[in-house]
Amino acid sequence: MxxxxxxxxxxxxxxxxxxxxxxxxxxxxxxxxxxxxxxxxxxxxxxxxxxxxxxxxxxxxxxxxxxxxxxxxxxxxxxxxxxxxxxxxxxxxxxxxxxxxxxxxxxxxxxxxxxxxxxxxxxxxxxxxxxxxxxxxxxxxxxxxxxxxxxxxxxxxxxxxxxxxxxxxxxxxxxxxxxxxxxxxxxxxxxxxxxxxxxxxxxxxxxxxxxxxxxxxxxxxxxxxxxxxxxxxxxELAPEAQSFVLGLEGFRPPTQLKKREEGADKRYLNTRPLIARAQNMVKQLQQGQDCKALSLPTAMTPRDALAMFDRVSRCWSRSHYPKRRDERQATPELVLLYQGVPTILETIKSPPEPSQSQASFSTRVHSRAGVSTVMVDESMLSDTASSSMWLLEDISSQGIGLRQHNTVAKRPVINDLLAVRYQQKLRIGVVRRIAMEDGRQYIGVEIVAEEPQMVQLRSVSGVTLEAIFAVGQDEGQRFRTLLLPSQFEPRPDPYTLLYKGREYQVTLSADVRFYSGGNLFPFSVVEQKAA
The missing domain is CATH 1.25.40 (Serine Threonine Protein Phosphatase 5, Tetratricopeptide repeat)
Incomplete structure (x- = not known):
């Protein structure tokens, strides 16, 4: 043959x-x-x-x-x-x-x-x-x-x-x-x-x-x-127009042009014409064009296509290039991760029981910074909800970096909605960045809500479902939000929110945050009903 x-x-x-x-x-x-x-x-x-x-x-x-x-x-x-x-x-x-x-x-x-x-x-x-x-x-x-x-x-x-x-x-x-x-x-x-x-x-x-x-x-x-x-x-260097520089004699990718970098092997990239084309795609998608008409795969949703072109147009720009907003501090700790609204609801209903004897044990973990010894609270092992164990490597005011610690049945993907239990609190996050090293997954998680609690949401027709109330945060602003399954389709009528024996009439905002595994619905309280 x-x-x-x-x-x-x-x-x-x-x-x-x-x-x-x-x-x-x-x-x-x-x-x-x-x-x-x-x-x-x-x-x-x-x-x-x-x-x-x-x-x-x-x-x-x-x-x-x-x-x-x-x-x-x-x-x-x-x-x-x-x-x-x-x-x-x-x-x-x-x-x-x-x-x-x-x-x-x-x-x-x-x-x-x-x-x-x-x-x-x-x-x-x-x-x-x-x-x-x-x-x-x-x-x-x-x-x-x-x-x-x-x-x-x-x-x-x-x-x-x-x-x-x-x-x-x-x-x-x-x-x-x-x-x-x-x-x-x-x-x-x-x-x-x-x-x-x-x-x-x-x-x-x-x-x-x-x-x-x-x-x-x-x-x-x-x-x-x-x-x-x-x-x-x-x-030739034209710093007013160009955004990136690369060296043909080197072994490095292109980098942002920050000063007059000159040399026989230096080459420069003016990305403005390409940004204009990407922004034109954003405009057409915002106007309701479907993916097929724009020669994009039908498997892609217009929402995902819009997010992609919006992001890359910023990535190719020197002035709008996405950067980490604040420094992260190394804080090695083993944490539990829960994927999707149903699993998050499960752990809110039955959280790990605090250890009566404050029992804990130490274990050695591998991270990008090397080998560390961390203490593990035995109460983590009593969690009955479906979860996986990760190493919290670093933390900032708006996000955390996690490294896969043990076998994960289903690895998180970009835009996954999840919850992470760390520093004895449960927080809601979204996967924004992924890297694979030596068969282990590293994820960057943006924290989008805190203090999650289970509530019930009842429609005007009397249909009631479980939801998660949390305090959302975006660019330093805090707001009320509800986490609901991806299949939930809101109606324009007000809903009744049942929480700790009280009832509130609420309206859901049209500014929905769509994620994989669940969506965030900001809401406003119209009135509190009499007990």
Whole structure:
């Protein structure tokens, strides 16, 4: 199977024979994929490596074989990427194997293409006319795809990846190829440039993907491919217009332009044209345009699309770049985390019983700061509600940083509504940031409400449901709010709030805070009913 695929990918010479070889390889891969998709891709990766080793003395032949191999498998590659996004969005365990399969395929092709891009200027003679721009473009596209796939899992990009992409772009720029329009995958996917593929990775990184869902990251990646024609990499410094700087000789991502950073390897990014396009998307979504009409996936809600474009337009701006509002202090403590309104209600009804003997024990925990010893109150172990144990690493006036301590049945996702019991109090928070390190999840949680208590909410028709009353906080402002399940649909009529034997007539605000696992409804009290 492997030898036959290698021979068909290497087959060529005359135009008709090349087409027959490609068609034969495509048919073979389709046949393998129908029987065993994983084995088909594993065989393709093996074939690429074997060709790279066998044909070292013939770069033209290797180049044709590599291009054929990618063209042959491209349809399946797109299917794998789409499937990976769906599985990660749903937190399916099968995403793990698919993730490594996709990365293995990308890395194999990147290695093969890079072996052809020698440092000398005789690439056209060694590869054939017009082949070098295509290989540069495909290589940078695969590196950007690989970065995007790692971002889908909230994994940090390694310094070697930044060195790799910076070095390749510098080489293309030196050869004057960076803005040559090429159709690397034929007419169906349109023309693009080496510069655009280089920029895609930079802009994805600057979008703070750790604050986006997998579907939002993948959607943004596709949108950038269609809209990066409005941007370019500047060689001359113009600080009034530019927002970011990068060094082609370094191993670092782009950073904010804060001073006159100059040098032969420095390049600058003016993101204003791209921000204008993102803000235009915000405007259209606010006017009620649906996602399909805007060439966005139908799986994405207009609310999530609006949040994504609003955020990235700020991330690409020097003046509005989202920053941490205040310093966090290290306070190692083991805490309990509850996900979703039903589970939060459960722990409010039956909170952990305080230990009569003040019994506690010490345990050693690992954090980013190193190994610490923390005391654990035994009352935490008596909690009957569904919860998971996390390490509280740091705390600020508006948020906390948590590290996964034990096995979690379902990991929190971006925009998850949850409660955290720490410092002997229960607080309501929303997941704003995620990172994965060594198989452990780190989450940044914004505290949105405190002092949660169970109440009942009765509609004018007499239907009563349990709700959570809490004191909300936003930018230092405190307000009354109700936490209700995601499926709750408010009516315009007043409701009756029952709390500690008293009844209040209340109206729910239209300014609803939508989260995954429940929503926050600010409300106002119309009147207190007589006891």
């Amino acid at each position: 492997l030898d036959l695929l290698v021979s068909r990918l290497l087959g060529g010479g005359k135009s008709r024979k090349e087409l027959e070889a490609l068609e034969g390889a495509t048919t073979m891969l389709a046949g393998y994929a129908a029987k065993d998709f994983n084995a088909a891709f594993a065989t393709m990766v093996q074939a690429l490596r074997q060709i790279d080793n066998q044909e070292r003395s013939n770069p033209k032949k290797r180049a044709k074989a590599f291009l054929y191999a990618e063209d042959t498998s491209r349809r399946y590659y797109h299917q794998l990427l789409a499937q990976l996004v769906r599985l990660l969005e749903r937190q399916e365990l099968s995403a793990h194997n698919l993730y490594h399969m996709v990365l293995g395929y990308q890395d194999a092709l990147i290695t093969c293409y890079q072996s052809l891009l020698s440092a000398d200027s005789a690439l056209e003679r060694s590869l054939g006319k017009g082949v070098a721009p295509q290989i540069f473009c495909r290589t940078l596209a695969l590196i950007a795809d690989s970065a995007m796939v790692r971002m889908l899992r909230y994994e940090a990009l390694e310094t070697a990846q930044w060195g790799q992409v910076n070095r390749l772009y510098a080489q293309a720029e030196q050869l004057g190829l960076q803005r040559v329009a090429v159709a690397p995958y034929g007419g169906k996917e349109g023309e693009r440039s080496i510069e655009q593929e280089f920029l895609r990775m930079q802009l994805l990184y600057l979008s703070q993907p750790e604050c986006l869902t997998p579907l939002q990251i993948a959607t943004l990646n596709d949108w950038l491919q269609r809209n990066l024609t409005v941007m370019q990499v500047d060689m």
